[in-house]
Structure formats: structure tokens, C-alpha cells
Amino acid sequence: xxxxxxxxxxxxxxxxxxxxxxxxxxxxxxxxxxxxxxxxxxxxxxxxxxxxxxxxxxxxxxxxxxxxxxxxxxxxxxxxxxxxxxxxxxxxxxxxxxxxxxxxxxxxxxxxxxxxxxxxxxxxxxxxxxxxxxxxxxxxxxxxxxxxxxxxxxxxxxxxxxxxxxxxxxxxxxxxxxxxxxxxxxxxxxxxxxxxxxxxxxxxxxxxxxxxxxxxxxxxxxxxxxxxxxxxxxxxxxxxxxxxxxxxxxxxxxxxxxxxxxxxxxxxxxxxxxxxxxxxxxxxxxxxxxxxxxxxxxxxxxxxxxxxxxxxxxxxxxxxxxxxxxxxxxxxxxxxxxxxxxxxxxxxxxxxxxxxxxxxxxxxxxxxxxxxxxxxxxxxxxxxxxxxxxxxxxxxxxxxxxxxxxxxxxxxxxxxxxxxxxxxxxxxxxxxxxxxxxxxxxxxxxxxxxxxxxxxxxxxxxxxxxxxxxxxxxxxxxxxxx
Numbered sequence: 344x345x346x347x348x349x350x351x352x353x354x355x356x357x358x359x360x361x362x363x364x365x366x367x368x369x370x371x372x373x374x375x376x377x378x379x380x381x382x383x384x385x386x387x388x389x390x391x392x393x394x395x396x397x398x399x400x401x402x403x404x405x406x407x408x409x410x411x412x413x414x415x416x417x418x419x420x421x422x423x424x425x426x427x428x429x430x431x432x433x434x435x436x437x438x439x440x441x442x443x444x445x446x447x448x449x450x451x452x453x454x455x456x457x458x459x460x461x462x463x464x465x466x467x468x469x470x471x472x473x474x475x476x477x478x479x480x481x482x483x484x485x486x487x488x489x490x491x492x493x494x495x496x497x498x499x500x501x502x503x504x505x506x507x508x509x510x511x512x513x514x515x516x517x518x519x520x521x522x523x524x525x526x527x528x529x530x531x532x533x534x535x536x537x538x539x540x541x542x543x544x545x546x547x548x549x550x551x552x553x554x555x556x557x558x559x560x561x562x563x564x565x566x567x568x569x570x571x572x573x574x575x576x577x578x579x580x581x582x583x584x585x586x587x588x589x590x591x592x593x594x595x596x597x598x599x600x601x602x603x604x605x606x607x608x609x610x611x612x613x614x615x616x617x618x619x620x621x622x623x624x625x626x627x628x629x630x631x632x633x634x635x636x637x638x639x640x641x642x643x644x645x646x647x648x649x650x651x652x653x654x655x656x657x658x659x660x661x662x663x664x665x666x667x668x669x670x671x672x673x674x675x676x677x678x679x680x681x682x683x684x685x686x687x688x689x690x691x692x693x694x695x696x697x698x699x700x701x702x703x704x705x706x707x708x709x710x711x712x713x714x715x716x717x718x719x720x721x722x723x724x725x726x727x728x729x730x731x732x733x734x735x736x737x738x739x740x741x742x743x744x745x746x747x748x749x750x751x752x753x754x755x756x757x758x759x760x761x762x763x764x765x766x767x768x769x770x771x772x773x774x775x776x777x778x779x780x781x782x783x784x785x786x787x788x789x790x791x792x793x794x795x796x797x798x799x800x801x802x803x804x805x806x807x808x809x810x811x812x813x814x815x816x817x818x819x820x821x822x823x824x825x
Contacts, residue, residue, distance in 0.1 A: 436469075436476045437605065437632070438598035439591075446477055446589060450541065450568050451486045457562045459569045461579035464591030466760050467633030467670060470572040473591065474543050477570060487567075489540040493556075495547040496698035496759075498797070501555060505531060508542065508559070531559050538563070544571040544582075546698060546759070553582045593630030600625050602632060606639035606739055620651045627658040633758060634673050636739035641677045643737060674764050677740075687715050688731050689740060692757045693765030693775050694795045694819050700744050700754045703732065713793075713817065769793075795819040 449460050462470050477483060478490065491511045493504040505527040509519055512534040519527060542560060547553060553571075560569060573579050579588035594602065603625040604613050613621060624642075628634040638658070642651060657676055681689065688710060695701050707728035710716055716727045732752065735741040740761060744754040757765070769775035776791040796819065 436472055437602040438594050439469075439473060442473070442589070442592075443476065443480075446473075446570075447480060447483065450477060450483055450570065452566070455564045455566055457560065457564075457567045457569070458586065459571055459583040460586070461583035461588040462570070462572045462591060463574065463576050463579040463588045465631075466574055467631050467758065468591045468593065469632040470574075470591055471545055472632070474545060474570055474572050478541070478543055483541065486539070487541040488538040489535065490542075491540070492543040492545065494545045494698050494700075495552055495556075497548045498696070499552060499555075502527065504556065505559070509534065512540075528559055532561050535559075535561055535567075536563065537565070538567075539565045540567045542569050544569060547571060547573045547578060547582070548575060550578055550581045553578065557582075594632060594635070595630065596626060599628060599630050599635055602635050603628075603639040606636050607643045609643075616648060617651060620648070620655050623655045624651070624658055627655070628673070629669070631670060633739075633760060634670055637674060637677050637761075640737060640739035641680070670760065671764070674760060675768075677738075678764055678768060681738075685731060685734060687713075687774075689735060690765050690769045690772075690774060691715065691793075692741070693762065693769050693777065694793055695757075696797055697759055697762045698756065700756050702754055703752050706755075707732070793817050793819065 446460060446462075449458070452458075462473060464470050478492065484490065489512055491508045493507050495504070502524050505524060506519060509516070509527065509531055512531060519530070522530070540560075544553075544556070560567070569582075571579070571582050573582075576588065576590075600622055603621060607613070607621065624638060625635060628638060638654070642654065645651065654676075658673060678686070678689070691706075691710065691713070692701070694709075707725065710728050710731075711724050716724050716731070729751075732741065732755070736743060736752070736755070741755050741757055743752050744756055745752075747753040766775070766777060773791055775793045775795065777795045777797060794817070
């Protein structure tokens with residue numbers, strides 16, 4: 344079935360390219376030549392109709408082979424309009440009440456020394472959510488003079504992290520943009536001197552990364568703290584020595600069920616007829632909050648009981664796989680059964696760098712430019728973009744970072760494991776190619792619709808000899824400061 348879907352997409356892309364090429368030629372030609380160009384355009388459309396008929400016949404054959412297959416059937420998602428609810432921090436954190444009390448005690452404890460508290464565990468287990476809960480705890484907020492948050496990730500920018508911390512330490516200062524990194528680090532140290540601070544260092548991957556940043560934080564003997572999250576136990580031990588790291592546990596069965604209900608039903612109770620199968624699905628997520636949230640979010644608009652049983656069978660078939668691979672397969676299952684209008688919008692998040700905070704305004708404009716929204720006028724396009732984004736949020740595929748003053752979503756991000764899924768699926772569909780440094784015009788595939796360049800200064804790109812990319816629709820430059 345996937346091969347057939349790919350054929351349809353490839354056909355649609357070819358027709359779109361040819362039609363737009365002919366329209367451009369028509370606009371460039373004199374009026375007396377336009378009739379000939381129009382005839383060529385009609386020929387393209389006639390050929391497209393023939394190709395569509397061929398695909399249609401193949402689809403009918405596929406249907407006959409499997410009576411249970413229905414066009415437009417979505418295993419994990421319905422097509423109802425998205426609800427207005429947006430996941431909040433309180434709703435995202437389920438369980439771990441004892442652990443919260445313990446970490447809170449260490450954050451506001453009596454030790455005057457600068458202490459590093461490391462939280463460790465596999466991807467999707469809830470480390471960042473736990474850290475956010477601690478960061479926003481009223482007793483913690485009132486205890487510290489300055490609180491800052493940086494996300495490190497594998498490919499980190501020291502300058503970006505410095506500017507982020509300086510913004511909360513001393514406020515917006517345009518002069519900082521002109522200073523070199525060592526001056527910024529010195530400025531940060533001075534701004535933190537004699538102040539009690541809490542810094543969250545989220546998603547750090549190496550001891551080297553910790554060595555690169557740890558000297559930014561002065562020892563004031565005033566009970567300052569650093570809260571660090573990492574998947575790597577070795578990094579956690581190294582950063583928090585001599586204190587032991589704090590390992591995140593998987594959710595207990597009842598905690599898993601509570602989170603599942605929260606994501607699937609919101610504030611409503613679980614209907615009695617859905618409880619047994621729902622508990623089976625929640626149990627098969629093995630206490631991993633990301634899996635529970637995505638699976639339950641995808642089922643939140645599915646009202647047919649037999650669909651839930653299909654999901655339970657699919658999830659149960661992965662029981663013997665190891666943790667990471669099982670997680671990957673369940674997330675892929677969720678993606679495969681997204682409504683078709685959401686798939687491309689979801690995959691588009693792969694264009695952005697992993698762990699990056701994405702402007703919703705920029706995102707929706709890019710969706711519009713790529714033709715991912717139905718054309719009904721500019722105002723309607725913006726409403727549709729907002730609706731699609733909220734649908735992805737409700738399915739726990741996208742996380743809200745910040746809200747604007749009017750309550751709208753201002754920035755968002757995607758979990759690293761879901762970002763990996765975007766890259767895998769978009770690459771398999773010849774949709775997106777991400778080029779990391781060093782870039783070269785000869786090593787970029789020529790059949791992808793979107794090409795995204797990470798980290799290299801833009802001028803380096805234009806200095807290279809690039810061939811013509813007939814199928815590439817857009818180039819994205821996510822460059823760091825040279």
C-alpha cells in the first residue's frame with residue numbers, strides 16, 4: 344500500500360511541476376504564442392488523467408485483495424476538527440510525586456555550595472517535562488534570584504546558549520551581539536556573581552559539552568543550583584560528582600493509565616466500553632510517557648471501538664522488541680495512520696534543527712508557501728494553519744513552548760524521537776534531505792522536494808558549484824553565525 348501511496352504522491356508532484364512550468368512559460372511568451380502553450384498544458388493534464396486512471400485500477404486491485412482495507416481509513420486518528428484544548432505543563436506531568444519532593448528538597452536544600460543535580464533516562468521518559476515542573480514550582484521560583492534554561496543537544500552553539508542566559512540575567516542588550524564568545528562568557532559570570540541562580544541544562548550529550556559550559560557558572564557559596572538532563576549516565580555522573588545522578592523511572596501501570604486518559608479524553612471520563620482495551624494499549628507502552636501521549640493523543644478523536652482493538656493488536660505485536668526499537672515502531676505506527684492532510688505538515692518539522700524552538704508565525708507562512716494548506720483566501724489559510732497545528736498538539740506530536748499575550752501558541756518544538764521519525768519518513772518518501780556540514784553541491788540528492796542546510800554560513804553555499812535541481816521546490820538555510 345505504501346508503494347501505491349508513493350506513486351500517487353510522485354504523480355501529483357510531477358503534474359504540479361509541469362503545470363507550473365507551463366504557466367511560467369505562458370506568462371513569459373507573447374500573446375500569439377500563448378495558444379500553443381495552452382495546448383501543451385492541456386496535453387499534460389490529459390496524460391495526468393490517464394496516469395490517475397492507472398493508479399485507480401491498481402487501488403481497486405489492492406482493495407479486492409484485502410476486504411478490510413478502506414480508502415481513507417485512519418487507524419489511529421479520526422478526521423474530526425481539533426479540540427481547543429492545548430496540553431499544559433500540569434497535564435503533561437503525571438506521577439513521580441515522591442521524586443518531585445526529593446529533587447525539590449535538593450534544589451532548595453541547605454548546602455551553600457553550587458550543586459549539580461543530574462536527571463538521566465532514555466529518550467521519551469519525561470526528563471525535560473520533569474525539569475520544567477521543577478523549574479516552574481512556586482517554591483523553587485521564589486527561592487532563586489535568577490532562573491535560566493538552555494537546551495544543549497548534540498550539535499550545540501555556545502554563542503546561542505550564552506545569549507539565551509544573558510537575556511534572563513541582564514535583559515535584552517543589543518551590544519551583546521557584537522561581542523565575541525569569551526566576552527559574553529565573562530559578562531555572564533559577572534552577572535551571576537552574588538546572585539542565587541538556577542540554571543537548567545537540558546539534553547546534554549557529552550562530557551566535552553559540560554566542560555565547555557561549566558565555567559560560566561560561578562561558585563558563590565549561596566545555594567545556587569544547576570539542574571541537568573541527559574540520556575547518558577556517564578555524562579550525568581561526571582557533571583554531578585560527587586552526588587549520584589537521579590534516574591527517571593518508567594511510569595507505574597496506574598500512572599500510565601492516568602496519563603493515557605488525560606491525553607485521550609481530556610477532562611472527560613473514559614467510556615466504560617473503552618476501558619479494557621485502553622488499559623491494554625497503555626500497558627503496551629511500557630510506562631514511557633512519550634509513547635503513551637502520542638498513542639492516546641492519536642486515539643483522542645477515534646470513536647469506533649474496533650479501531651481501538653486494531654491499535655491494541657498492533658502495539659501488542661511489538662512486545663518482544665527492545666526499548667528503543669519498540670518506541671520507534673510505535674511512533675511510526677502513529678504516523679502511518681495520521682490523516683493524510685496532517686502528514687506533510689508533520690513531516691515539515693524535519694526541516695528545522697533538532698531541539699530548536701520554532702516560531703509558529705514562520706512555520707505557518709512556510710506551510711502556506713509550500714502549498715500544504717487548502718487555498719480559500721489568506722484569512723482562511725491562517726485559520727487552517729492554526730487548526731492543523733492545534734491538531735498536532737492535541738495528538739502530542741508537537742509541544743508548546745511559549746504563548747503570546749493573547750493566548751495563542753507563539754513557539755513550539757518537536758521531541759527528538761519524533762524529529763528522527765520525521766527525517767526517516769520524509770527521506771523514504773523523497774520529500775526532505777537534510778545536509779549537515781561540510782556541504783557540497785555534488786553530495787545532495789536531486790530528487791527531494793525540500794532541502795535543508797544546517798549550520799554552514801549561507802555564503803559558503805553560494806560559493807559552491809551546484810547542479811540544477813529539477814524536483815527541489817525549496818531550499819532552507821538554518822545557519823549559525825559565521
